Amino acid sequence: MxxxxxxxxxxxxxxxxxxxxxxxxxxxxxDNAATSQKPRVVLDALQAYYENDNANVHRGIHELSRRATVAYEESRAKVAGWVGAAEPSEIVWTRGTTEAINLVSTAWGLDNVGEGDEILISVLEHHSNIIPWQLLARRTGAVIKYIELDEQGRWILDELPRLLTDRTKVVAISHVSNALGTVNPVKRVAAAAHEVGALVLVDGAQGAVHMKVDVQELGVDCYAFSGHKMCGPTGIGALWARRDLLDSMEPYQGGGEMIHFVGRDESSWATVPHKFEAGTPNIAGAIGMGTAIDFLSGVxxxxxxxxxxxxxxxxxxxxxxxxxxxxxxxxxxxxxxxxxxxxxxxxxxxxxxxxxxxxxxxxxxxxxxxxxxxxxxxxxxxxxxxxxxxxxxxxxxxxxxxxxxxxxxxx
Amino acid sequence: METPPLSSLYQQLILEHYRNPRNKAELEEKSVEIHMANPVCGDEVRLQLRIQDDQIEEAKFVGQGCSISQAAISMMTTLLQGCSLADAKILAECFTKMMQGDPDAAKDKRLKDLRVLQGVSKFPVRIKCALIGFDALQEALKTHAREETS
The missing domain is CATH 3.90.1150.10 (Aspartate Aminotransferase, domain 1)
Incomplete structure (x- = not known):
């Protein structure tokens, strides 16, 4: 308790x-909305990992690799619990919120958004939840529409029925505004978005930091957040997405770790979440983020x-x-x-x-x-x-x- | 690093130029216009010059930003009216050196009122604010020279 x-x-x-x-x-x-300071336990965890357990994950058979892998995957489970994921495999490690959003806008977006389709975002968004969608729109010919703001920086939702159409493929919105502090009615918009069959992605960079987040209760499809704003190290963050959604998506980047079998002409992919984690990940960062979650949970x-x-x-x-x-x-x-x-x-x-x-x-x-x-x-x-x-x-x-x-x- | 006293930064003349900027208007007949912005902090200037026979006949600007950037541009434009292109280049180089902490440059009387901005050189994160106007001037001089030769 x-x-x-x-x-x-x-x-x-x-x-x-x-x-x-x-x-x-x-x-x-x-200046905590930019990045938080780090508690000693997180700094100690980083140091202890490098001093005692440093090895690559999911690769070696030796003892250090086993320890590193266990700590890394335990952290994934902590992050999963932090936002109410159904299982740890729904958590993909990323560099932060920005990379998590780019992962979805690219890996999901390029296969599911086409010419004339619509992307709905809000005027309140951080550039990291605007530019990935503008890039996608440029490549696909999709159109971006905006939820406008009132004089207090709140979404004007009277227009929502008009903004959501059968062409709306994705609704990408922030949980909490980093610029104004507005706590947005994500749940309400998500429910409306699902009625037209749109995917709902939430930029949670300022959300999961300050409040208990339950992605099931919010009724969204993707939730992106960063470790460094919640007492963790920089360079680590996570994407939560529904397992069936992750399963349906093509990889984001290719490389080591994300493959099942590699052939000359055709290769197959590792299972979720490793399919989205090409290359040696930020192992220390992941462990540090897990420690930050322990710290915040303790408080x-x-x-x-x-x-x-x-x-x-x-x-x-x-x-x-x-x-x-x-x-x-x-x-x-x-x-x-x-x-x-x-x-x-x-x-x-x-x-x-x-x-x-x-x-x-x-x-x-x-x-x-x-x-x-x-x-x-x-x-x-x-x-x-x-x-x-x-x-x-x-x-x-x-x-x-x-x-x-x-x-x-x-x- | 210890920040020097604020009084070396916010001098009355700077605040006066910030509130009553000189030459802040659109120039009707301009030979060159340079837009310069600092995306980090949002300081922004459009510097407009009318140049004839290697002389700046008139200099105006439109811009927004902090007191340092706007005061520096305002003071700069007052010195540019009727200034030869060669002297304008010297002025820009001298001011840039002063911002880089060169004590001799700070004594150069040609800088006139601009010398009150010397204190900015002790605030590393604000030096870019003071320089944005002169950066635009140097760009304008280069653009003009290119257009002359082509």
Whole structure:
């Protein structure tokens, strides 16, 4: 059983990178939507793997290879459990969310999407859930349609019956917006998409990080996510997809590991998921992601979600009181994940970020790889403060002090 | 690395140019136009020059971005009015050297107000902001030279 609350002070001690000063001030790390910091257990797992068990997986007969393979496959099972997969073979290791989406848009897309077919995405998407579909559309002659946004950055779903047609082959949507923090009604859209027979892919890069995800309950076909945003290492992520879907797909890349038998003219493929894992995988990364899942499970996702929600409410309340601030995204904390996208007076977001950095506060400034969402609001950039399990009210207080500095300079 | 005091970055003259940019308009008769953007941060400029007899008759720009990028472009265009192409090239090289931390370049009086941007050279992630306008200028000079010879 997990506890209902967490103590960020205790948790912070598990993260070595948080124990430092930047420009003479203790680091306040509020750039978690870009990547999270890593707990000591994950760093130790990487080191232990390389020191003790380093070998290639599914290849050797020797002891080290056996250990590496067991740890690697155990991690796959943990990832499967993390999102509610029916079995571990439904998890394909990838470099991250981006590669997982490209895998589907290429391996599934090229065989299932044709000229005049329609791809439905939303204006809120990260570039990694726009560009793979634009590439597919260019190669097949398919057409991309968009779910538009309202003034709070929420999908306008009144138009959904018109947007979904018998030509709609795939609906690719984000679980949580990285640019605005909007928690999207994925389940509702997925159900409507299935009524017209479309495949539903979810970009879960900001979803599986903050909340318990159950792909069965969401009723989707593919869910893509990254290890590094949830306390794991960079360069590892996963695609969950229904087993029958994976079975029906051609391989994404060719190489070692993904074959069953190789002949001069014809070859056959390994079973799922290995069919999609050509070449030596990121073994250490996979083990690190499994360890990150153990760590987060130990803290408890309910406790993490509750902590983040309380901090978000506090941050929204304090930030809304700052003169000249404009917060983008849903006003209600219930439709909002733990990140706040904002501008302040006529200070450009880069200037905000430089001034905050001089106070040891890390936020992101820019378009957040979501230029379509920025265009919707007629802006080119925002500053973004994103919260994770180790952030505290005092971090938010420091952010507010930093924003007062910005006001002072741009007075 | 310790960040130097913000006062070396956000000087009043920079903020003044950011809020009241000079020469920010479309040029009606232009000899050359260069669009330059930094996809990382979204800084953007379209620099427009009217050139006659190896001299910049008029320089205007349209753009958006942070205070550093917009102030640098604004100050640059004030120096470019009536400036010879040779002097414009020297100005661009001198400013670029100052951004790379060259102390002699920072003393060059030809840079005039642009010298208040010297502090940016101590903020490595912001140097690109200060340079975007001069990068566009160097591109414009090259384009013009190519068109002249062809």
């Amino acid at each position: 997990t506890t209902a609350t967490l103590d960020p002070a205790t948790i912070r001690r598990e993260f070595p990178a948080l124990e430092q000063s930047i420009n003479g001030r203790p680091l306040v790390y509020l 408890g996702m309910d406790a993490i979600a509750k902590h983040e929600h309380e901090l978000l409410e506090y941050a929204l309340e304090r930030m809304n009181a700052v003169d000249g601030i404009r917060i983008y995204g849903p006003q209600s904390p219930d439709e909002h994940s733990a990140l706040i996208s904002f501008t302040l007076g006529d200070a450009h977001p880069h200037d905000i970020s430089t001034i905050l950095d001089s106070e040891g506060i890390a936020v992101r400034a820019g378009h957040h790889c979501a230029q379509l969402a920025m265009q919707h609001f007629g802006i080119s950039a925002t500053a973004r403060a994103s919260i994770y399990l180790y952030n505290t009210e005092s971090d938010i207080d420091r952010l507010i002090e930093g924003l007062e500095q910005v006001q002072g300079i741009f007075a």
